[in-house]
Amino acid sequence: MGKGKATAAAAPPPTVKKQLRxxxxxxxxxxxPANSVLIHACNCIGSWGGGIAAAFRLRYPAAFAVYRDHCQRLSPNEKKSKVKSKSKPKQKQQRKPPPHYIGCLFTSRRVGQNRDSPASILRATKPAMQDLMQQVLAVEAQNHNISELRMxxxxxxxxxxxxxxxxxxxxxxxxxxxxNGGGGGDVNDDDDDDDEPLLRIAVWNRQADWVPNS
Ligand SMILES: Nc1ncnc2c1ncn2[C@@H]1O[C@H](COP(=O)(O)OP(=O)(O)OC[C@H]2O[C@H](OP(=O)(O)O)[C@H](O)[C@@H]2O)[C@@H](O)[C@H]1O
Structure with a gap:
């Protein structure tokens, strides 16, 4: 055996696997409310042209610019890998009130007739959501309050x-x-009391007769 300095690698911080509610x-x-994360699904071509994305574009132009630039910087192959590994951008709204974070899930490479198959979109949804959650936890760890996850x-x-x-x-x-995670659904734990706000996603849907507030 060669001589070597014992380099005790710092143990990674312990983690526990939790499920979302x-x-x-x-x-x-x-x-x-202020500091909510508003989450929607995105393509990788840099367009928020229709559906709820068009409403995001109108309300959060600065977030749209970050998203578009992110898409433009990447080659098609990189975009594909980004679908798997990234759910950026996420940016605080410039205008007030209230400030929101925008969470983008890259679930399809393209849109319209060229959108990915449902199976592919579902496959991409899992790592995109996992990555977004890691980003949310990282923001919280820097003592930036996140009030709610809305999707x-x-x-x-x-x-x-x-x-x-x-x-x-x-x-x-x-x-x-x-x-210990402080909550959420423990993988082997059915305890419903174990509920952590940051692992709880409120999924909002409009009624048929919905009218916008603003
Ligand atoms: N204000 C509101 N509050 C609450 N719910 C609202 C709402 N407005 C609409 N909904 C509902 O929110 C659900 C998802 O609606 P989304 O439009 O995201 O659908 P999606 O994820 O399949 O599509 C993503 C691609 O759509 C665009 O593509 P383009 O650019 O147009 O090519 C994007 O850019 C992406 O690429 C539907 O149930 C809507 O009824």
């Missing part, structure tokens, strides 16, 4: 995937939470 709500996702019924509009299928994927995935 979903609560279904009727109303406008944009009415979230639309992602993939159920132009991407044409039934919400029930996406919901199933989200409920089945696991998130690595530091330490």
């Amino acid at each position: 979903i609560v279904e709500r009727v109303g406008d996702i944009f009415d979230g 639309c019924q992602i993939n159920a509009g132009p991407f044409n995937v039934p919400w029930a299928s996406t919901r199933q994927v989200i409920l089945a995935l696991h998130v690595d939470v530091p330490g």
Whole structure:
């Protein structure tokens, strides 16, 4: 054996696997309190052209610019890998009130007729959501308060995937939470009292007769 300095690598912080909870709500996702994270599904070509994305573009132009630049910087192959590994951008709204974070899940490479298949979109949803949750936890760890996670019924509009299928994927995935995690659904734990706000996603859907507040 050669001589070597014992380099005790710092042990990574302990994590525990938790599951997300979903609560279904009727109303406008944009009415979230300050410091909510508003989450929607995105393509990788840099367009928020229709569906709820168009409303995001109008309300959060600075977040749209970050998203578009992120897409433009990447080659098609990189975009594909980003679908698997990244759910950026996420940016605080410039205008006030209230400031929101915007969470983008890259679940399909393209849109319209060229959108990915439902199976592919569902496959991409899992790592995109896991990555977004890691980003949310990282923001919280820097003592930036996040009040609530709000999401639309992602993939159920132009991407044409039934919400029930996406919901199933989200409920089945696991998130690595530091330490004991302080809540959420423990993988082997059915205790419903163990509920942590940051692992609970409010999924908002409009009623048919919905009218925007603003
Ligand atoms: N204010 C509101 N509050 C609450 N719920 C609202 C709402 N407005 C609409 N909904 C519902 O929210 C669900 C998902 O709606 P989304 O439109 O996200 O669907 P999606 O995830 O399949 O599609 C993503 C692609 O759509 C665009 O594509 P383009 O650019 O147009 O090519 C994007 O850019 C992406 O690429 C549907 O149930 C809507 O009824």
